[in-house]
Structure formats: C-alpha cells, structure tokens
Amino acid sequence: MNLDQLTPSSLGYFVFKSDKLAEWNTFLKDLVGLQLSDKSSDDQLAFRMDKQEQRIIIEKGTANDLSAVGWEYDNDQSLNEIVLHIKGKGVEIVKADQKFCESRGIKKAYICTDPDGVDHELYYGASIIPMNDSFKSDVLVGQFLADRFGAGHYVANAENVEMSLNFYRNVLCIRLSDYITGEVFPGGPVLEATFLHTKTGRHHSVACASIPIPKKLHHFMIEYENMNDVGLAFDRFKKADTPFFMELGHHPNDQMFSFYVQTPDGFGLEIGWGGIIIEEDNWEVKTYSQLSDWGHVEPRSNDN
Ligand SMILES: [Fe+2]
Incomplete structure (x- = not known):
C-alpha cells in the first residue's frame, strides 16, 4: 500500500505532563483564550478550541514536557490499516482500554512510542460537543483555526x-x-x-x-x-x-x-x-x- 494512504487526517490533541496546573489554567484560558472543558478533574486540565471535547490536556505529573500526541483517523478501517502497517514495521503498538478512551473522549485508540519517548495515540471517533454548547472564549474576537x-x-x-x-x-x-x-x-x-x-x-x-x-x-x-x-x-x-x-x-x-x-x-x-x-x-x-x-x-x- 502507498504510505500516503495511511497518513493521519490531523493532529487531534496534545497531552502535556506538568506540576503547574494552576499556571497552565491562567496561561491557556485567560491569555491564549481556550475554554476549560468538562473533562477537567483534580488530576488533569482539559481545554477546548472548537467543537471537539478536548484539544489540549495537561495531566498532573513532573515531566513538565510533551507526553503524548493524538493522531486522528477518519474511521475504524483506516485506523486498523495503519495499525497493521506499524506492526509490520516491527514497532510495538498496543490497543488502549475503554477507560483510557473515555478519558480522552475518543472511540478507539492504539498507542506506540517514538524514539524520544513521546507516546503517539492513534484514534478515531473524537467526542463532539452539541451545537447548543458551542466553543466560547473569554478573550478572543474570532475563533481558533482547528x-x-x-x-x-x-x-x-x-x-x-x-x-x-x-x-x-x-x-x-x-x-x-x-x-x-x-x-x-x-x-x-x-x-x-x-x-x-x-x-x-x-x-x-x-x-x-x-x-x-x-x-x-x-x-x-x-x-x-x-x-x-x-x-x-x-x-x-x-x-x-x-x-x-x-x-x-x-x-x-x-x-x-x-x-x-x-x-x-x-x-x-x-x-x-x-x-x-x-x-x-x-x-x-x-x-x-x-x-x-x-x-x-x-x-x-x-x-x-
Ligand atoms: Fe512553529
């Protein structure tokens, strides 16, 4: 198969690990203009930039660095095809369990790790917020390009x-x-x-x-x-x-x-x-x- 057919649709979300959750909240909500998502809890902050449930996730931790990147696929079939390809390359890739997918607001995901130790979460089926709760920023005059x-x-x-x-x-x-x-x-x-x-x-x-x-x-x-x-x-x-x-x-x-x-x-x-x-x-x-x-x-x- 041509490698181009296996390309993800987009970079769906970023995950950072940080022990500075309060600072990140001020930084992303009040200065950048993101909206705090209902997916936020004591252990993580989650932010919206469009109709997707979360686009930037700050998990409590001490790495203070990029932890994972979500790559979106259009459907189950294209996700299965890339997973087969990755296994064929001899790279370890594991299926994420239901609890993990629920926390990420996605239907199905597989995770592999790059040579620098960043996780890549390949998924499809991101949770979309209904129109009556459309994205709202406290500070922006326009929208995010997302x-x-x-x-x-x-x-x-x-x-x-x-x-x-x-x-x-x-x-x-x-x-x-x-x-x-x-x-x-x-x-x-x-x-x-x-x-x-x-x-x-x-x-x-x-x-x-x-x-x-x-x-x-x-x-x-x-x-x-x-x-x-x-x-x-x-x-x-x-x-x-x-x-x-x-x-x-x-x-x-x-x-x-x-x-x-x-x-x-x-x-x-x-x-x-x-x-x-x-x-x-x-x-x-x-x-x-x-x-x-x-x-x-x-x-x-x-x-x-
Ligand atoms: Fe850049």
Whole structure:
C-alpha cells in the first residue's frame, strides 16, 4: 500500500505532563483564550478550541514536557490499516482500554512510542460537543483555526533526527512538506528542521530538529482565524509579563505570522495566523535558507 494512504487526517490533541496546573489554567484560558472543558478533574486540565471535547490536556505529573500526541483517523478501517502497517514495521503498538478512551473522549485508540519517548495515540471517533454548547472564549474576537485541520503543530527536539524522521515518515506515514536550514539568529548556530503534514493539509503538524534544550518539545503552535487575535494576545502576554522567546515575525515556509512565548513548563508556545494549507497535487518540496522572513527576534527585555 502507498504510505500516503495511511497518513493521519490531523493532529487531534496534545497531552502535556506538568506540576503547574494552576499556571497552565491562567496561561491557556485567560491569555491564549481556550475554554476549560468538562473533562477537567483534580488530576488533569482539559481545554477546548472548537467543537471537539478536548484539544489540549495537561495531566498532573513532573515531566513538565510533551507526553503524548493524538493522531486522528477518519474511521475504524483506516485506523486498523495503519495499525497493521506499524506492526509490520516491527514497532510495538498496543490497543488502549475503554477507560483510557473515555478519558480522552475518543472511540478507539492504539498507542506506540517514538524514539524520544513521546507516546503517539492513534484514534478515531473524537467526542463532539452539541451545537447548543458551542466553543466560547473569554478573550478572543474570532475563533481558533482547528476542526478538520486539528489542534496545531509542534516542533519535536529529536536526539537522533534520522531515527525520529524514520518514525514520523515511515511508521506514522506523515508526509514531507519542506526543509529549513538556517541560522537561529544572524551568526548563530545553524538549525536543520524537517516539516511534515497530515491529510487535511495544515502546512505542518510536526517538525523535527535537533535542538540543544533539555526538553522533548521546542514549542507547540495554535492558530487563530483572525489576525487581530494575534495582536491582542501579544498585548495580553506583554501585560502579564510573560517571557517572550521571539517577537512578531513571519516564517517563509508555512507563511505563518506569529510570536513565541514561554509556557509555564519552559518550552514555547507559538501563537499564529495565516498558515498555508497544502494542496497535495500542486505541492513542491523546497529547502529554505532562513527560519523567518522578518522579525521573530528575541526581545531585549520584557519590560519594553
Ligand atoms: Fe512553529
């Protein structure tokens, strides 16, 4: 079978493990604009960004890092096909029990682990909230760009990039978008990143690079539909004295207009608008020579 037929539809959800649940609640609800889900409990926070029951889950724990990623499939048949493929590759994959699926708000799932120890939860049948309880943010003027395009993207910090890319491309069957080989800042270290996309075509759902940080995750990204929400969030984070990784800027490959802040667990969150959607038939894989067209500079201080 062609590997492209086994590609997941989208990145359905992120799971982080953290001992800073109160900080995450303020960060994601009041500053980013997510909605606290009814799936939240004493042991986890769960957040909505659209009609899906949960898109970002913060489980109580001490890793303070990315714990798992959910990959959505359209139906039971396509889930069964990818599981057969993964077993054929000699990678261990186990069926999740009913209790686990209920806690995730999904019908059926299988779990495998990547070379860096992050779990990948392949599933179908996410729980959808009825129309009379539509997504509501306390702070956004528009909506999140989610639904069929999924929760967002992330940049995995791989200990061995070749092994991780083999896992993403040949085991999970996530498709190549493009590459960037560029200096992190003028005269600084060169970063080589590979960007990969799922079936519904968000420019990338995951990118992979080797980055000298003590986390499995460099950053994750969520996207607004209204550009003004990026500016309004920028103002909220400045007012809250949240440390910034990078100020406003524009990426050459996914065309994302965005900024980066530090999350309560130390890795980054990119808040963006305007990312392109890949049309498979017209897509050409390119290698870009810079990470940003303009901007994305480190702030000199957080009080300017
Ligand atoms: Fe990003």
